Amino acid sequence: SEKYWNVLGVNIPDIFTNDPALLADYIVYFDTRADDVFVVSYPKSGTTWVQEIVWQIYNEGAISSEKQIYRFPFLEDTACNMSEHMQIDFKALPSPRLIKSHLTYSTTPRSANKDDQCKYIYVARNPKDVAVSYFHFTEHWKKEGNGYNGPWEFFSKLFIEGNVGWNFWNDHVLGWWKQKDDPNVLFLKYEDLHKDLPSNVRRIANFLNKTLSDELINRIAEQCSFKGMKKNEISYKFESEEKTSPYLRKGVVGGWKSYFTPELNERFEKEVMEKIKGTGLEFDFEA
Ligand code: PPS
Numbered sequence: 001s002e003k004y005w006n007v008l009g010v011n012i013p014d015i016f017t018n019d020p021a022l023l024a025d026y027i028v029y030f031d032t033r034a035d036d037v038f039v040v041s042y043p044k045s046g047t048t049w050v051q052e053i054v055w056q057i058y059n060e061g062a063i064s065s066e067k068q069i070y071r072f073p074f075l076e077d078t079a080c081n082m083s084e085h086m087q088i089d090f091k092a093l094p095s096p097r098l099i100k101s102h103l104t105y106s107t108t109p110r111s112a113n114k115d116d117q118c119k120y121i122y123v124a125r126n127p128k129d130v131a132v133s134y135f136h137f138t139e140h141w142k143k144e145g146n147g148y149n150g151p152w153e154f155f156s157k158l159f160i161e162g163n164v165g166w167n168f169w170n171d172h173v174l175g176w177w178k179q180k181d182d183p184n185v186l187f188l189k190y191e192d193l194h195k196d197l198p199s200n201v202r203r204i205a206n207f208l209n210k211t212l213s214d215e216l217i218n219r220i221a222e223q224c225s226f227k228g229m230k231k232n233e234i235s236y237k238f239e240s241e242e243k244t245s246p247y248l249r250k251g252v253v254g255g256w257k258s259y260f261t262p263e264l265n266e267r268f269e270k271e272v273m274e275k276i277k278g279t280g281l282e283f284d285f286e287a
Pocket of ligand 1 (some may be wrong): 041042043044045046047048049075131132133134136171224225226229247248249250251252255
């Protein structure tokens with residue numbers, strides 16, 4: 001089964017670093033810059049998707065075959081790695097830095113100075129589809145010797161109990177949901193992007209103070225559709241020889257229905273959905 005470090009209270013897969021204390025320090029002392037843009041999420045919620053939209057907004061709709069992990073590095077995976085994963089020196093990156101993270105609100109780096117805050121785009125997805133997507137993703141970690149290799153029935157329990165990387169879904173999402181009205185936070189939902197991608201590309205561009213023509217908005221939406229991103233799949237693969245990218249699997253809303261038994265659904269409703277009741281946060285569970 002998967003192995004984690006506890007880094008600032010967050011379960012971080014042990015393949016990301018071999019020095020968890022150093023990683024904790026790196027995160028705590030990370031100096032944000034006012035023009036940094038973080039794309040933050042609980043895993044499997046549409047991170048890669050929103051990252052690509054943000055990258056294209058900053059690059060006039062260009063399509064790059066360079067791996068996304070280099071264009072838009074993943075903080076806790078690449079910050080202090082002394083194992084075989086690559087390492088990125090965030091201090092050496094030119095501005096504006098585009099940074100991916102799955103950290104919780106309280107652990108995500110931010111400036112102590114109120115007038116100097118960078119931007120955070122958070123993306124959330126209905127947790128039933130998240131759980132299924134997460135289960136499939138463990139296949140890829142398995143190859144690195146860290147992956148979970150049991151059945152879905154058991155993985156779904158680990159997910160409900162928060163015994164997976166980045167802990168409980170509900171704590172993560174609610175931590176960020178509480179900050180959704182902060183001027184430097186944009187809270188997005190995967191299902192909304194599905195419903196109307198061009199309007200959401202515009203929303204993201206506005207949030208980033210970028211004025212884009214309608215033509216460019218529509219082109220970015222087209223290029224960042226599931227089909228559009230599949231055309232440039234190489235950019236989202238770990239290894240170029242992989243058949244498909246683990247970040248582009250199905251890309252649908254409602255896939256959970258063929259995985260959830262009535263019993264599992266009941267437990268999920270009681271233990272996961274119950275905790276977001278009354279918070280105003282709601283999700284679509286079908287397209
Ligand atoms: S990760 O590992 O946490 O960064 O993964 P993340 O990118 O957050 O989530 C991967 C899921 O997002 C789907 N995806 C998309 N859906 C629709 N449109 C586009 N363009 C798109 N790009 C990625 C991807 O297929 C994963 O979901 P599942 O349900 O597994 O297909």
